[in-house]
Amino acid sequence: MTLDVQFETMLVMTVMGIWLGAAMDTYHRFLGSPRQFRWTHLVNDLFFWCGQGLFLFYVLLRVNEGEMRFYVLLALLLGYSTYRALFQRIWMQVLEWLIRTVIAIYRIIVRLIKLFIVLPLKWLLQVVLALCMILLSTIWRIVYFLLKIVILPVRWLLEKAGVRFTFLGKWKMNIFSSTEKVRDRLKRLTDWFKKRKR
Template sequence: MTIEIQFASFITMGIVGFYLGCMFDTNERIIQAIKGSRIVKGLCQLVFWLIQSMVIFYLLVKVNGGQVRLYFIIAIIFGYWLYFLRFRKVYQRILARIIQLIKAILLFIKKTITTIIIKPIKLLVLAFLTVINLVIMMVLKIFSFLLIMIGWLFRPILLIIPKNVRKYLVSLSKMCSKIIERVLNRKQK
């Protein structure tokens, strides 16, 4: 490995250390936001470190063919230390603003979807249900009117029917009319 490749590898690993500091703080903010068990948070941490390891190894392969030297690890530690001392607070403020911006964008998208899609669908469903309710009420009223007309037409026949059967038919008629009234009253409410 030539001096130029070693120097490029050292600088790259210093930048990777800085990057790891940024990603570690980002990961901590994400983990704090996750509402779940320790197992979920632990799995997130494991995935985070696996991804970071793959990023480091990928960069090493690109820069120097994947050779690991002790001073590369020292460069990573130095980059992280530099981030921690000088840039952490600035990055955390920037990260907080980015998170606020993302939340505002997501809230805007949610409100837009609610206003443009969900509310009109709710109104259409409400209008559809109202029309169905009106149709059912009209059918019940027409049915009730027809029953009254049939009862009026068959009233002379009722006079011929014996009293016992007539009492049964009258009670059956009252029961049917009560059921129809309850259905109509329920639909009107």
């Protein structure tokens, strides 16, 4: 390994130490520090450190073909210490600002969706529902009127025959018990039609 490669490896590993510190703070910011033991935190920590280890090995592989030396660990510790001393406070402020910005953008998007999509659709559905109710009411009135036109002559004929009732109401029927009276009514009705034709 040449001196240039060693120097590049130390520089890159120092940067990786800074990255590792920032990643740890970001991880704890989103998931929090567990107050008591939980298996979920253990699984999350396992995935986090496996991911960081694989990423670190990939970077080391690209720099010096994956050759591990003692100074590599020293460079990592130097970068991590540098982050804790100089960059931790700045990064946490930037991270909080990024979180607030993302939340604000999310809320704005939600409000815009409600304003330009949800509310117009809701208003349109209300209009369609109102039109359907008006249409159904109009159709019912037309059907009711037609039924009334059809049934009124029948009602009139039945009333002339001795049957009394109210349309779409409480039915009242009074049928003659005597066959003679029914025949008399029918005869009167026939006579009345004859007079009307004259």
